[in-house]
Amino acid sequence: MTRIALIFLGAFAAIAMSFTALALLPRMQLSTIEPTPGTTDYTYDEQLGREVYLREGCIYCHSQQVRPEGFGADIRRGWGGRGSRPGDYVFDETHQLGTMRTGPDLHDIASRQPSRDWHLAHLYQPRSVSPGSVMPAYPYLFEVKKKSNVMASEVTVPLSPEYAPPGDSVVVATEEALALYDYLMTLELEPLNDGGAQDAAN
Amino acid sequence: MPDDASPGVPPDVADANADVDWRRVVDASTRWPVIAFVVSATAWLVIGSLLALIASFKFQFPDWWTHQAWLTFGRVRPAHLNTMIYGWISMAGVGVSAWLWARLLKTRLQGRWMLLLSAALWNLGVLVGTIGILAGYSRAIEWVEMPYVAFAFIVPAMLLVVASFIQTLWQRHARHLYISVWYLGAAILWGPLLVIAILLPIYSGIPEATANWWYAHNILGLWITPPGLAAAYYFIPKVIGRPVHSYHLSYLGFWTLALFYNWAGVHHLVGGPVPQWVATVSIVFSAMMIIPVIVVAVNHHLTVVGHFEKLKYSPTLRFVVFGAMSYTAVSLQGSLQSFRYWQEVTHFTHYTIAHSHLGVYAFATMIAFGAIYYIMPRVTEWEWGSKRLVSLHFWTTGLGIGAYFTALTIGGVIQGFQMLNPDVAFLDIVDDTKPWLIVRSVSGTLMTIGHLVFAYLLAQIVLKRGERPEGPTYFHPVPEGTFAHVGGDGSRSVRTPSADQDG
Numbered sequence: 001m002t003r004i005a006l007i008f009l010g011a012f013a014a015i016a017m018s019f020t021a022l023a024l025l026p027r028m029q030l031s032t033i034e035p036t037p038g039t040t041d042y043t044y045d046e047q048l049g050r051e052v053y054l055r056e057g058c059i060y061c062h063s064q065q066v067r068p069e070g071f072g073a074d075i076r077r078g079w080g081g082r083g084s085r086p087g088d089y090v091f092d093e094t095h096q097l098g099t100m101r102t103g104p105d106l107h108d109i110a111s112r113q114p115s116r117d118w119h120l121a122h123l124y125q126p127r128s129v130s131p132g133s134v135m136p137a138y139p140y141l142f143e144v145k146k147k148s149n150v151m152a153s154e155v156t157v158p159l160s161p162e163y164a165p166p167g168d169s170v171v172v173a174t175e176e177a178l179a180l181y182d183y184l185m186t187l188e189l190e191p192l193n194d195g196g197a198q199d200a201a202n
Numbered sequence: 203m204p205d206d207a208s209p210g211v212p213p214d215v216a217d218a219n220a221d222v223d224w225r226r227v228v229d230a231s232t233r234w235p236v237i238a239f240v241v242s243a244t245a246w247l248v249i250g251s252l253l254a255l256i257a258s259f260k261f262q263f264p265d266w267w268t269h270q271a272w273l274t275f276g277r278v279r280p281a282h283l284n285t286m287i288y289g290w291i292s293m294a295g296v297g298v299s300a301w302l303w304a305r306l307l308k309t310r311l312q313g314r315w316m317l318l319l320s321a322a323l324w325n326l327g328v329l330v331g332t333i334g335i336l337a338g339y340s341r342a343i344e345w346v347e348m349p350y351v352a353f354a355f356i357v358p359a360m361l362l363v364v365a366s367f368i369q370t371l372w373q374r375h376a377r378h379l380y381i382s383v384w385y386l387g388a389a390i391l392w393g394p395l396l397v398i399a400i401l402l403p404i405y406s407g408i409p410e411a412t413a414n415w416w417y418a419h420n421i422l423g424l425w426i427t428p429p430g431l432a433a434a435y436y437f438i439p440k441v442i443g444r445p446v447h448s449y450h451l452s453y454l455g456f457w458t459l460a461l462f463y464n465w466a467g468v469h470h471l472v473g474g475p476v477p478q479w480v481a482t483v484s485i486v487f488s489a490m491m492i493i494p495v496i497v498v499a500v501n502h503h504l505t506v507v508g509h510f511e512k513l514k515y516s517p518t519l520r521f522v523v524f525g526a527m528s529y530t531a532v533s534l535q536g537s538l539q540s541f542r543y544w545q546e547v548t549h550f551t552h553y554t555i556a557h558s559h560l561g562v563y564a565f566a567t568m569i570a571f572g573a574i575y576y577i578m579p580r581v582t583e584w585e586w587g588s589k590r591l592v593s594l595h596f597w598t599t600g601l602g603i604g605a606y607f608t609a610l611t612i613g614g615v616i617q618g619f620q621m622l623n624p625d626v627a628f629l630d631i632v633d634d635t636k637p638w639l640i641v642r643s644v645s646g647t648l649m650t651i652g653h654l655v656f657a658y659l660l661a662q663i664v665l666k667r668g669e670r671p672e673g674p675t676y677f678h679p680v681p682e683g684t685f686a687h688v689g690g691d692g693s694r695s696v697r698t699p700s701a702d703q704d705g
C-alpha cells in the first residue's frame with residue numbers, strides 16, 4: 001500500500017510542481033505587463049477577422065512571433081523591426097504564436113504588406129500574387145457575381161486575367177474576408193521607446 | 203500464485219497449468235473493454251490517416267478541394283492531429299493498458315461496464331470534436347483544438363477508466379508491482395489532470411502559450427509515452443523469455459521520467475517572447491531527460507541482445523522492438539533539439555513534424571500495434587488471419603515512417619538553414635521543401651495502406667471470420683520450443699479446444 005501511495009503521490013507532486021512553474025507563474029509574472037505601443041484591444045471587425053484566422057487554422061503555417069536580434073534572421077528578413085514582446089499579446093484571448101513557418105511570420109505583416117487589394121487577391125488565390133505558393137485558396141470567403149449586380153458598398157478584388165472569373169463576372173469580398181484583412185492589419189510591431197532594454201531583461 | 207515479477211521467466215512445470223488457468227480467467231475478463239477500445243482506436247486510426255493524406259496532398263495540389271471550407275488544410279490538419287492523439291493512440295493506450303493492468307495485478311478487470319461506457323463517451327467526444335474542428339469551431343490552440351463540448355465527453359470517459367483501474371488495483375492478487383504497473387498507474391493519474399488543467403479558463407496571451415506547451419508535450423510524455431514504455435517493459439521480456447535486464451534501473455528510469463519530463467515542453471518557445479527563465483528551465487530539463495532515456499534504453503535493448511533472431515518470427519516482438527528503438531532515438535533527438543542553436547535552426551520547420559511523428563508513430567504507435575498483436579488472440583480466443591498481411595502491415599508502416607522521418611528531417615534542416623539566411627527568398631525556400639513533401643505524401647500513403655491492412659486483420663479476428671487459423675501467427679516457422687513460455691507452441695493462455703477442461 002505504501003508503495004502505491006508513494007507512486008501516486010510522487011507522480012502527483014511532479015506534475016503539480018511543473019504546472020505551477022510553467023503554467024501559473026508566467027501568468028502571475030506577466031499579469032501586470034503593459035501593452036506595447038500600438039497594441040490595442042480588438043474592434044468588432046478585427047475580432048471577427050481574428051475568429052476567421054483561428055477557424056481556418058492559419059496558425060499551422062504562420063507564426064506570430066518575430067525572433068529577436070541575434071536569434072534567427074527574422075529582423076534581417078524584414079519580418080519586423082524588433083523581436084516580439086509579451087506586451088504585444090495582452091489582448092490575445094487565444095494565443096497564435098505558432099510553431100511552423102510553411103509560410104512567413106505574420107506578426108508584423110501590416111507594416112510589410114498593407115495593401116488591401118494584395119491581401120484580398122492573395123486570400124482568393126495565393127498563386128495570383130505569390131507564384132509557387134502552397135497556401136490554400138479561400139474562395140469561400142468571396143463571392144463571384146455579375147459586374148452589374150455589385151453594390152457600391154461592396155469591395156471588388158482586382159485579379160490578373162489568368163485568375164479572374166470569365167465573362168463579366170467579378171470577385172467580391174465577403175464581410176469575413178474584409179474582417180480578416182482588418183485583423184491582419186492589427187499585426188504590426190511598432191518601435192519601442194526603451195531602446196531594446198527589455199530584450200536583455202527578458 | 204507466483205508473482206509475475208519477471209514476466210519473461212517461464213513458469214516451472216508444476217505451476218504450468220495453474221498459470222495458464224489464471225491468465226485465461228484474467229484475459230477473459232478484459233475481453234469486451236479491450237475489444238471496444240482497440241476497435242474504436244483502429245477506426246480513428248483509419249479516419250486520422252485519411253485526414254492526414256488530404257492534408258499532405260494539398261501541398262502538391264493546393265487548389266484541390268478549396269471550395270469546401272471543411273476540407274481546407276487549416277481544418278483538416280488539426281482534425282488529423284486530434285483524431286490520432288485523442289482517438290487512436292489514447293484509446294489504443296487504454297485498451298492495451300486495461301489488459302496489462304489486469305494481467306500484471308493478476309486480477310479480473312473490475313468495473314468493466316465503466317470501461318464500456320468510457321469507450322462510448324470517448325468515441326462521442328472525439329467525433330463531436332473532429333466534426334467541430336472541420337465545421338469551424340476549432341479553439342485554435344495546438345493539441346487542444348477540439349471545442350469544449352468534446353471534452354465534456356472525454357474527461358468523464360477518462361475518469362471512468364481511472365475508477366475501473368483503481369478498483370482493479372484494490373482487488374489485486376499480485377503482491378509485487380512490476381514496473382509497467384508504475385508507468386500505467388502514473389499515466390492514468392497524469393492524463394486526466396493534464397486535460398483538466400489545460401481546460402481551466404485562466405489563460406491568455408503569452409502565459410497561455412507556456413501552459414499550452416506544458417500541456418501538449420506532457421500529453422505526449424506523461425499520457426502516451428508511459429503505456430508505450432509499460433508495454434515494452436512487459437512484452438520484450440515476455441516474448442523473449444528472460445527477465446528485464448535490470449530491475450533497479452527501471453525504478454530510476456521511472457522516477458527520472460516523472461520528475462524531468464514535465465518541465466521540458468516549453469522548449470517549443472525557446473527564442474520566443476517568453477520570460478527567459480521559462481525557456482532555460484525547459485532546456486535544462488530536456489537535457490536531463492537523457493538519464494531516463496539511457497536507463498530505459500539499456501533495459502530494453504540489453505534484454506533483446508542475444509535474442510535478435512526472435513525478431514524474425516514474432517510480430518509482437520518486431521513491432522515492440524522497433525518502437526523501443528524509436529523511443530531511444532526520439533528522446534535523444536528531443537534533448538538535442540532543445541539546445542538554443544539547434545532550436546534556432548530547426549524550430550518552425552518540417553524537422554519538428556518529423557520529430558513528433560518519430561515519437562507518436564515510430565515509438566508509441568508501433569508499440570501499440572505490437573501489443574495488440576499479442577493481446578487480441580488472448581481476448582478473442584481466435585488467431586490472426588494471415589501472417590502475410592501482418593508482414594505487409596509491418597513493412598508498409600515501418601518503411602513508411604522511415605521514409606517520412608528521413609525526408610522531413612532532411613527537408614526541415616535545409617529549410618531551417620535557408621531561413622537563417624536572409625538572402626534566400628522565402629518562396630525559394632517553399633520551392634525547395636516541395637520534393638520532401640512529395641515523399642511525405644507517398645510514405646503517408648504507404649502507412650495508410652498498412653493501417654487498412656491492420657484494420658482488416660482486426661475485423662477478422664474480432665468477428666472470428668473463416669476457419670480458426672492453426673496456432674499462433676509467426677512470420678516464419680518457429681523452431682520447436684522458441685516461444686513455449688508464452689503459449690507460443692499453440693497452447694496459448696486462452697481456452698483452446700485441447701485445453702478446454704474447466705468451466
